[in-house]
Amino acid sequence: MRDIVIAGAGMAGLHAAEALREAGFDGRLTLVGDEPRRPYSRPPLSKEFLTGKGAPATLDLRQDAELDALALDLRLGRAAVALRPGERALDLDDGSSVRADGVVIATGARARRPATGLAGVHVLRTAEDAAAVRAAFAEHERIVVVGAGFVGAEVAASARTAGLAVTLVEAAPTPLTRVIDPRVGRVFTELHRDNKVDLRLGVGVAGFEGDDRVRRVRLADGTAIEASLVVAGLGALPNTEWLAGSGVALAPGAGGVLCDEYCATSVPGVYAAGDLANWPHPRYGGRIRLEHWTNAGEQAGVAARNLLAGEGARQAFTPVPYFWSDQYGMKIQLLGQAAPADTVEVVHGSAEDRKFVAFLGRDGMLVGVLGLRSTPKVMRYRRLLAEPTTWAAALAEVSPPA
Ligand SMILES: Cc1cc2nc3c(=O)[nH]c(=O)nc-3n(C[C@H](O)[C@H](O)[C@H](O)COP(=O)(O)OP(=O)(O)OC[C@H]3O[C@@H](n4cnc5c(N)ncnc54)[C@H](O)[C@@H]3O)c2cc1C
Known part of the structure; x- marks a missing residue:
């Protein structure tokens, strides 16, 4: 294998x-990214980056020297548009092709956008999106956030920190329903309300x-x-369209790239990792796809x-999933998988104290x-x-209160 391409x-x-x-590959390594900037971290975009408080000095994941040391053929601002495994080629949007003896598909996901062309309606996925929302925070006194998943909930919290009046609209009965059981989600309902968010569940x-420009948000009731400023946190869609015709099998319903337990796709020599990878995890009763920062790094490795x-x-990929969020x-923090759960038991602290496990x-x-x-x-x-670990064995491990 002399030429590997990472999309x-x-x-x-x-x-x-x-x-x-690190594993000793010394051939040509091409990294193709359609955003103009070097690899950066998304989690701060809905947190410190929006509020300007405790901001990281940079969003960059690596310093230039560290990236240069990888001796990459770095193609930024270039999209992969087709994969032709038979010809060992990956085509780019400038009409060029890169030879690919091996491929890692890591094109992630994009924000689901509401179907409106109105100015003032934002999503939050990229550094560019976040810069636009931060600028809008300075120009508006009110914001409507649609969707109380993690991104929406964090934007609501950041907007409060920035002094805006916030309405947060969520179709489900509690925030964070996709990853947290509703019995625990109720804690976050109170958290938003105590922070003077007008929460419509x-x-x-x-x-x-x-x-x-947007003037109002019409609700189903x-x-x-x-509203002259809206941020929609409606979840993400895997970036897989460019794989059409490649033979790489996709999960139905925008479920990402189908992988086996080794992160291999249906095409030999083509692997996938990160937000778009859909793979079987023996602990969670079937296939999972995680939109978690830590997972993207571990799975890519x-x-x-x-x-x-x-x-x-x-090596089979059987991680302990990990996710965190910062609000108010x-x-x-969540280890493992949480929604829906049959049993929820607080083993330390209490929901009332907002400090618990x-x-x-x-x-x-x-x-x-x-x-x-x-x-x-x-x-x-x-x-x-x-x-x-059985439920009983887990409870037996609970350490006594300090
Ligand atoms: C606002 C925000 C806050 C978050 N906060 C947290 C958090 O607190 N905790 C947590 O665990 N996770 C968080 N996440 C999730 C975490 O950031 C993602 O799980 C992680 O970024 C996934 O990495 P990835 O490399 O798989 O995908 P991405 O980060 O989406 O990177 C994929 C890259 O590929 C590019 N690309 C797409 N199509 C093509 C193409 N055809 N050709 C070339 N390039 C292409 C994309 O533009 C992008 O630059 C957050 C995400 C967002 C958006």
Whole structure:
């Protein structure tokens, strides 16, 4: 294998490049990214970057010298438009082609955009999006955030910190429903309300109204909210369209790239990692796809090493999923998978104190550990999720209160 191409220069793409070099790959390594900037970190975009408080000195994931040391053929501002495995070629949007004996697909996901052409309606996925939202914070006194998933909830919290009046609209009965069981999600309902967010739960958005600019958000119950600034946090869609015709199998319903337990796709020599990879995890009863920062790095490392290792020497990817979120100065952490859970038990602290660790169980097994403002305790239980642990065995491990 002399030429490897990584498509997508985000967290997964960067880690794939580093893992390939660390594993001794000294051939031509091309990293293609359609954004103009070097690999950067998205999590601060909805947090410190928006508020300007505690901001990281830079969003860059690596210094220039560190990136240069990887000796990459770096193609930034260039999109991969087609993969032709038969000809060992990956085509770019400038009409050129790159030879590809091996490929890592790491093109991530993009924000789902509401179907409106109105100015003032934003999404938040890229550094460019975040710069536009931050500028809008300075020009507006009110904001409507649509969707109380993690990005929406963080934007609402950041907007409050920046002094804006915030209405947060969510179709589900509690915030964060995609990743957190509603019984725990209620804590976050109160958190928003205590921070003076006008939280509208259980009601969807029917449409956005205005002239050329948004003026109001119409809700499914017929009510309307005046708004000249909207951020839509409606989830993300995997960037897989460019793989059409490549033979790389995709999961139905925009479910990402189908991989096996080694992160290999249906095409030999082509691996995938990060937000778009859909793979079987033995602990979670089937296939999963994670939009988690830590996962993107870990999975890219395994995918890259497996690409070099070939049959027989590959390592299955069975991580303990990890996700965090920062809202109103509080850190939420989730290990494993949380929604839906059959059993939720607070094992340290209490929801009322907004400081707790909860175990989440399904089918008699521990499947997740969720914490609010409890970092060391949450991390202590990580080992219980690295191996199958019954619910009873997990509870027996709970350390007595300090
Ligand atoms: C605002 C925000 C806040 C977040 N906060 C957290 C958090 O607190 N905790 C957490 O765990 N996770 C968080 N995440 C999720 C985390 O950032 C993602 O899981 C991570 O970025 C995934 O990395 P990736 O490399 O798979 O994909 P991406 O980061 O999406 O990178 C893929 C790159 O490929 C590019 N690309 C797409 N198509 C092509 C193409 N055809 N050719 C070339 N390049 C292409 C994309 O433009 C992008 O630059 C957050 C995400 C966002 C958007």
